[in-house]
Amino acid sequence: MAAAHQHAGVTLVEFVATLPAARGRGAGAAVTWAATLCDPARPAVLIASDDGRPVYERMGYIAVERWTVWLRPERAS
Template structure:
């Protein structure tokens, strides 16, 4: 788990774990007030580099997709998930 800070204030998180030779990047989140300042890219890159010897994958929200593309991730497919309360 990675946490990005501005001073002592946590702004962003990500998680990386290994699965069958792949680094799975999950739970990337940035506080709304910190968006657009590079925190998302930095925290995603920290998780992506967790195991530099293997490829990495993640599932992105529409908001996060431009960040991940700039980091070199390629869009493979789009999913729509519906949830009923």
């Protein structure tokens, strides 16, 4: 699955997900293309996981910056 939102002249591609059994078969790229091209005249942007990065690079997306998000879970009492 994937979703597209349009705002400020760009398409934001979000919620890209593929079931584990379908990975490596092009399903993720197919739904990402559908979201990316919902308005072909607009540029598209997305935030990629490490797993998705190679797919998006093959599609022509260009890495602009890299984020690392950290979480400190609660400690058990």
